[in-house]
Amino acid sequence: MRTAEERRNMLEKLLERVRKNRSELEQARLAGPAPEPVVPEPIEPEPVEPVPEPEPEPEIVTEPEPVPEPVPEPEPEPEPVPEPEPEPEPEPEPEPEPVPAPVAKAEEATPETRTFEAPVEASGSVAQVEGEREKQWTIEAVLNRAWKLGSSGEA
Amino acid sequence: MSHPAFDAAGLVKFDLGSGTIRSTGEEPLALIPTDVVSMIEPSEDLDKAARRWGALHGGLLAEVLFDAEEPSNVDMLAEYLGGSLTTTGLGRLAIQIRGDALMFSITGGERTAVSPGRRALLAGFLAGYLEALGPAAFGVVHLSGEGSNDVFWAGNPDAARQIQSWLEQGLDPLSAVDRLAQGGDA
Numbered sequence: 215m216r217t218a219e220e221r222r223n224m225l226e227k228l229l230e231r232v233r234k235n236r237s238e239l240e241q242a243r244l245a246g247p248a249p250e251p252v253v254p255e256p257i258e259p260e261p262v263e264p265v266p267e268p269e270p271e272p273e274i275v276t277e278p279e280p281v282p283e284p285v286p287e288p289e290p291e292p293e294p295v296p297e298p299e300p301e302p303e304p305e306p307e308p309e310p311e312p313v314p315a316p317v318a319k320a321e322e323a324t325p326e327t328r329t330f331e332a333p334v335e336a337s338g339s340v341a342q343v344e345g346e347r348e349k350q351w352t353i354e355a356v357l358n359r360a361w362k363l364g365s366s367g368e369a
Numbered sequence: 370m371s372h373p374a375f376d377a378a379g380l381v382k383f384d385l386g387s388g389t390i391r392s393t394g395e396e397p398l399a400l401i402p403t404d405v406v407s408m409i410e411p412s413e414d415l416d417k418a419a420r421r422w423g424a425l426h427g428g429l430l431a432e433v434l435f436d437a438e439e440p441s442n443v444d445m446l447a448e449y450l451g452g453s454l455t456t457t458g459l460g461r462l463a464i465q466i467r468g469d470a471l472m473f474s475i476t477g478g479e480r481t482a483v484s485p486g487r488r489a490l491l492a493g494f495l496a497g498y499l500e501a502l503g504p505a506a507f508g509v510v511h512l513s514g515e516g517s518n519d520v521f522w523a524g525n526p527d528a529a530r531q532i533q534s535w536l537e538q539g540l541d542p543l544s545a546v547d548r549l550a551q552g553g554d555a
């Protein structure tokens with residue numbers, strides 16, 4: 215550990231050296247141009263590998279969002295025209311009550327049709343006949359009744 | 370069956386030696402194709418000939434009826450008249466009786482030529498056949514035809530003319546028949 219006196223001595227020496235340097239500089243300035251300053255050799259910096267610039271990020275071309283066509287505003291609906299009130303339909307006439315068909319006379323009713331056929335076999339020797347054998351269906355009676363239709367006299 | 374059945378076997382007799390065909394009544398016959406018959410135009414002569422032809426066949430039934438002990442029913446008419454029509458190739462018969470109206474439905478074969486001449490021939494044949502059965506004259510009217518089927522009405526000649534007139538006016542055939550039955554009122 216240095217003592218206080220030793221530290222004072224050191225400070226005085228330093229101050230004296232500073233004064234000395236300052237006076238030398240003052241004398242030199244007054245004596246002439248100052249000598250070229252010694253340019254220290256430039257210290258070449260060590261080559262530094264270039265850092266590749268980051269590639270520019272590709273621009274993301276985004277299609278513009280389709281602009282929705284302007285929707286025409288719907289035309290205001292015409293105000294509903296009040297329909298004319300339908301004319302009150304005339305009350306349907308009551309259907310006439312079905313008139314009961316007049317009691318048809320026996321002659322006016324659709325007569326029944328009787329059919330008599332005579333299928334003849336191929337041999338021609340036998341014939342089968344279907345028909346009624348009532349008295350009113352005799353040949354004479356049938357021909358007489360048929361003949362009298364539309365006539366006023368006897369056959 | 371009290372009456373003798375219709376026998377077609379004796380209706381036509383071939384005499385090849387003389388080159389003739391004869392009926393049971395010894396009448397000379399001729400086989401004529403129906404196509405030829407259909408070429409005959411309706412006429413008074415055709416009606417007269419057809420009536421004569423029908424009368425010859427009706428005479429067969431008339432003899433049977435004359436000899437019969439009891440009145441014969443209409444089915445016998447169907448049998449004999451149907452037999453005559455079948456054996457002569459004129460068609461198949463069905464008798465239809467509507468009220469008192471007497472109608473005949475005659476159906477030819479598939480190849481039967483449908484023509485006014487054939488219908489006139491059938492109408493005359495039916496009229497002659499019915500006239501052979503009694504004293505009355507008959508008129509026969511063609512009511513309707515569908516394919517080879519023809520329907521005829523038979524009655525007194527005045528009524529036949531009346532029905533023919535209604536048909537020509539466009540009245541439905543059966544309506545005409547019914548109208549006649551109602552006394553001619555519409």
